[in-house]
Amino acid sequence: MSNQTITRAQLSEAVYQEVGLSRNESADLLESVLAMITDALAKDETVKISSFGSFSVRSKGQRIGRNPKTGEEVPILPRKVLVFRPSQVMKARINAKRSPGSAA
Amino acid sequence: MTKSELIQRLAEANPHLYLRDVERIVTTIFDEITDALASGDRVELRGFGAFSVKERGSRTGRNPRTGDSVDVPSKFIPYFKTGKQLREKLNTHG
Numbered sequence: 001m002s003n004q005t006i007t008r009a010q011l012s013e014a015v016y017q018e019v020g021l022s023r024n025e026s027a028d029l030l031e032s033v034l035a036m037i038t039d040a041l042a043k044d045e046t047v048k049i050s051s052f053g054s055f056s057v058r059s060k061g062q063r064i065g066r067n068p069k070t071g072e073e074v075p076i077l078p079r080k081v082l083v084f085r086p087s088q089v090m091k092a093r094i095n096a097k098r099s100p101g102s103a104a
Numbered sequence: 105m106t107k108s109e110l111i112q113r114l115a116e117a118n119p120h121l122y123l124r125d126v127e128r129i130v131t132t133i134f135d136e137i138t139d140a141l142a143s144g145d146r147v148e149l150r151g152f153g154a155f156s157v158k159e160r161g162s163r164t165g166r167n168p169r170t171g172d173s174v175d176v177p178s179k180f181i182p183y184f185k186t187g188k189q190l191r192e193k194l195n196t197h198g
Binding site: 004005006007008010011014015018019021026029030033034037038040041042045046047048050051053055057079080082084090091093095096 | 105107128141145146149155157183193
């Protein structure tokens with residue numbers, strides 16, 4: 001268990017190692033992938049990445065919330081939220097390496 | 105949009121790359137995220153979101169058909185928190 005935080009830097013480094021492109025271009029390609037996913041989601045499209053998971057947009061209706069400090073009622077406007085559902089493959093991989101008693 | 109459509113769009117935007125390489129790039133990105141989560145790391149992509157793993161404790165469940173109680177062992181669940189910019193993009197309409 002390493003408990004590190006991986007960022008764009010490590011992901012684009014992995015792309016750089018995998019394909020013989022420059023570091024700059026590798027970083028740009030990672031950015032393009034994220035931008036394409038974002039654009040699809042902004043159009044309410046579901047994004048399905050096999051063996052990884054799917055991202056979908058869910059619309060939430062208006063509801064009454066409350067300011068916890070003042071107790072005042074405030075309407076929470078209708079909005080869209082993103083839901084990520086991990087694939088079975090991802091869930092299995094995460095549990096295979098981490099479960100106690102697994103041979104690793 | 106599926107993974108193959110994403111690969112197609114990326115290939116169209118980068119006509120100087122071999123399709124095979126575009127496939128490897130996309131696969132590498134998602135594999136790296138999965139590998140990181142599998143080894144207990146979190147993945148933070150500013151503006152997009154963050155992937156992390158949460159442990160769900162063991163519990164006693166029931167077989168819905170027979171009503172027998174069954175021990176459900178603890179397991180790790182991948183979790184995604186949407187980034188601020190992405191969340192704002194979902195809620196802007198032009």
